[in-house]
Amino acid sequence: MSIMTEAEAKTILDKVIKLSKADECTVQLVGSVEGNIRFALNNVSTSGVVSDTELSVQVAFGRRTGTATINEFSDAALARVVKRAEDLAKLAPESPEFVPAVEPQTYRPSSTFSAATAAMTPEQRAEIARASIAPCRAQKLIAAGYLSDEHSFVAFANSKGAAGYQRATEMDYTCTVRTEDGRGSGWVSRNLQDSSGFNASSDIQIAMRKASASAEAQALEPGKYTVILEPAAAAGLISFMFNYFDARQADEGRSFLSKKGGGNKVGEQIFDPRVTFMADPWDAELPVLPWDAQGQARERMPLVENGRVTNLLYSRYWAQKQGKKAVGRPGNIIMSGGTKSTADLVRETERGILVTRTWYIRMVDPQTVLLTGLTRDGTFYIENGQLKYPLKNFRFNESPVIMLNNIDDLGRPVRVSEGGQMKLMIPAMKLRDFTFTSLSDAV
Numbered sequence: 167m168s169i170m171t172e173a174e175a176k177t178i179l180d181k182v183i184k185l186s187k188a189d190e191c192t193v194q195l196v197g198s199v200e201g202n203i204r205f206a207l208n209n210v211s212t213s214g215v216v217s218d219t220e221l222s223v224q225v226a227f228g229r230r231t232g233t234a235t236i237n238e239f240s241d242a243a244l245a246r247v248v249k250r251a252e253d254l255a256k257l258a259p260e261s262p263e264f265v266p267a268v269e270p271q272t273y274r275p276s277s278t279f280s281a282a283t284a285a286m287t288p289e290q291r292a293e294i295a296r297a298s299i300a301p302c303r304a305q306k307l308i309a310a311g312y313l314s315d316e317h318s319f320v321a322f323a324n325s326k327g328a329a330g331y332q333r334a335t336e337m338d339y340t341c342t343v344r345t346e347d348g349r350g351s352g353w354v355s356r357n358l359q360d361s362s363g364f365n366a367s368s369d370i371q372i373a374m375r376k377a378s379a380s381a382e383a384q385a386l387e388p389g390k391y392t393v394i395l396e397p398a399a400a401a402g403l404i405s406f407m408f409n410y411f412d413a414r415q416a417d418e419g420r421s422f423l424s425k426k427g428g429g430n431k432v433g434e435q436i437f438d439p440r441v442t443f444m445a446d447p448w449d450a451e452l453p454v455l456p457w458d459a460q461g462q463a464r465e466r467m468p469l470v471e472n473g474r475v476t477n478l479l480y481s482r483y484w485a486q487k488q489g490k491k492a493v494g495r496p497g498n499i500i501m502s503g504g505t506k507s508t509a510d511l512v513r514e515t516e517r518g519i520l521v522t523r524t525w526y527i528r529m530v531d532p533q534t535v536l537l538t539g540l541t542r543d544g545t546f547y548i549e550n551g552q553l554k555y556p557l558k559n560f561r562f563n564e565s566p567v568i569m570l571n572n573i574d575d576l577g578r579p580v581r582v583s584e585g586g587q588m589k590l591m592i593p594a595m596k597l598r599d600f601t602f603t604s605l606s607d608a609v
Contacts, residue, residue: 168197168217172331175321178221178239183325185248188225188255190267191325192461195221198318203291206310208299213291223251229264230255265482268461270327276453280360283335284317290361291315297366298341307377309370311341315361320455328461337361338583342543343373344609345381350556351609352376353523353543355398357583359453376522376544380556385605386547388560392518392574393600394511394548397592399541401582402524404592407535407566408443408499411469413478417488422535422567423475430478437473437570444468445496452581452591454497462494469499496588503576503593511577511596513551518596520546520553524562536565540606559609560602572598 170178175195182193197219204212224233225248232254236247294313302309315337323329340355352373358364395403410416416423416430423431446466447456456464460482468476477493485492512520527539541560546553577594 168199168219169317169319169333170195170197170219170321172321175319175331176323176329178244179321179323179329181241182221182223182244182248183323185245186223186225186252186325188227188252190226191248192224192267192322193221193324194320194322195219196318196320198316200314200316201286201288201291202312202314203288203295204312205295205299208303208309210292210295213288215288221247223247225251225255226264226266227252227255229260229262230258231261231264232256232258263483265486267324267326268328270329271457271461271463273330273456273463274448275332276447276456277450278332278334278359278453278455280335280362282360282362283315283337283358284333286315286337286361294339294364294366298370301367301370302343302374305374305378306346307374308344308346309341309373310344311339313337313339322461324461330457330461332455334455335359335361337364339364339366339369341370341373343370343377345377347381348609349383350377350379350381351543352378352380355583357581357589379546379553380544380609383545383556383558384547385558386519388602388604390599390601392515393597394508394515394518394520395524395595395597396508396520396522397577397580397594398582399521399524400595401590401592402527402539403537403564403566403569404499404501405588405590406527406529406537408469408588410532410535411479413480413488413490413493414484416478417484420532422533423478424533432475432478434475435473436475436567437470438573439473440502440573440576441470441473441570442468442502443470444500444502445498446500447497449498449500449591452498452500452589454589458494458497460494462492464494464496467493467496469496498589498591500591501579501593503579506575506577506594508577508594511575511594512548512553514575515548515551515596518548519557519600519602520544520548530563534565535567536563538563538603540608542608559606561604561606562601563603564601569595569597569600572600574598
């Protein structure tokens, strides 16, 4: 029962809403079937399929709310979960930031479903693992990776008449390749909606080349360098920055977008003029659900245009308080770029550092979005347009705000996975004066 049809989901949602005696009731059904395979030391270690369906009920009596969940759908179970939510609401204190459920809205469907991904079989997953392992074994390299594919649906309805239903698919693949002595490491990752566009035999070569080439890493003095961040490396920093595109944080002085004396920096030039970020549920490469977690219809919306901040995100409560239009959290962020590949950017660089991946990123200062983290899985010195030699990994201290003011060039945007709710499309970036603070012995 994990993937319900729209009619099946509607039957359950309607039953729950009729059962509720609260002032308002919002119900959501989420179901998924996730297949996976894991391999390490050039051998498959686990594989399986996990399916689940969950019903969430939120009710309100005045400004008091209660929420309960269940994964059983008999009439008796539905009555129990409604009663539980209502009992909790009656016990809850009044919320000073309560907003009523959304009114009926029009949701323009987005192309989040792929039949190929939904139909993936254990045999196909095993073939991807084989295509990853066999070339590594032949070259005395060691592969460890994980593949997951998911077919899901979301359906919701509330007592005011708002309702939506949509299916979605997604595939995530990541593989780390090490040399036998553990001194060289390479990495590759792919995030796709449509698995038919994935070729493990081709992608594994990227990680293999980097693993072999990074074995004799040399130390380079920390400092400020021209860097080329591959899309996955850049995404690790950019995703942090968008946690602070909330209007309330900015208005209350808790964000890099706060203005001295109050207010926010909407309309101000914050980044290099080449920087444009867009949220677009209907983007062909990165479609997402056309509504947010509150059931509010999403829109195609620029967040930054030509370096100027054009929109911040307004919760329904904060929009009401400030007299603004509510702008919910987008499902994706798409950054504009150019047409060059990472290899093109390398060829055009006289001296610099190529960073494959960033990890263990932590916040240092929210007011400037100063982050610290480490490079890993392939860091190389560039000289006269070539990867000259591998480097020991670095710790960096850098702010994406400063980073996006030090752009030399941007590559072609690609879809990357950050493992969270926000989906990203980010280009490779060639940047000036990226700050490396110390060396790391990690591979």
